[in-house]
Amino acid sequence: MRVELSVNGQPRSDEVEPRLLLVHYLREVCGLRAANVGCDTTSCGACTVLLNGTSVKSCTVLTVQASGQEVTTAEGLAAGEALHPVQAAFRQEHGLQCGFCTPGMVMAAVGLLAENPDPTEAEVREGLEGNFCRCTGYHNIVRAVLAAARATAGSAAEPDPAAGGVPEEVGA
């Protein structure tokens, strides 16, 4: 059946089987391969994308359920050459090892910060509960999300002289 949706800001119209999972649509129809199929059982979070701005596991969403809505994948985050603050923070803090969970982690983090722009370390860890890193690189991932939150607050808010700018070390 026909689906019409926005993927990374681009309107699309495609003929799909009702059983086509969103992650397969993104990877195989749209050619966007950031979202990975990891566990395929709604556990690992490697397939996390944003649906209307909130994080979802695209292995457990039918493409037809996303019709008429806005999907954002990791490919849609950067503005040209300028990385999204979460992407920049993952690079800065080395928030990845093998990289397989990274697109899902980044999208979950973007979704988390949209709901809670100034999370505590505990809130970041709970907010990423649905994403597994089997390299167990969680420590730097959490540092990256906290750094992204501070960088975003630093650019969005009036500079606070008392805060002394964005700290290099967070969560240590």
Next chain:
Amino acid sequence: MIPAPFDYVAAESTTHALDLLDSLGDDAKLLAGGHSLLPMMKLRLAAPTALIDIGRLAELIGIRADGEELVIGAATPHALLAASDLVRADAPLLAHSAAQVGDPQIRHRGTIGGSLAHADPAADLPMALVALGGSVDVLGPGGRRNVAADDFFAGYFETALGPGELITAARVPRRPGASWGYQKFVRRANDWAIVGVAAVGGRIALANMGPVPLRAHAAERALAEGATAAEAADLAAEGTEPGEDVHANRVYRMHLARVLTRRALEHRT
């Protein structure tokens, strides 16, 4: 994993959904968030011939006060329930339970109606609804009816819903001051409860201690008669016949029910 083929129809209203349930037959299933049904379809444990999507019906989404009750639309996602100021004030156990389901992504998609209809005895929201003394609004070919949570869960993954019926809402009493406690024992993040306990006022409900969420009647009676939390909790597993699996045998589950009930009662807020 890819589900078996099926037809998909997005319902335009609950009335339309009822018509579709009638015309598409017994092998059609309702779809809301899909976070219980789609995993089962991917494993081919379920293979409905048609899905009727009610997940985006505005009439089924949202929370409102109706006199002494809160009414939660069936397609309200867990995240909305957990974040609702109204629910946090008037039925905090329900908001807390919704916040314990799965993980953030799952809470963005999973719905209260889906959780109740799926009727997993280990799930958070069925237990919470029983503890709160809530009820379920049902719409079907015969009209509307309301089923008490105590009567809604009929067996393992089985409810009082008849053919052609759908859940439109869950109802819970508004009890802003009532003390409540919640305990869930899991081995890992995201897991289903090996045993769960929800207590509010004088009511205690148990998850995964039988085929349906159960009331701990003996412990409730003891509390009503003035027993301490520890004394009442000793009776929490009375009358239960919990199943056994790789996580826990029967004796261990009964032990957990007693320990978790004591913690839930002692840490009531």
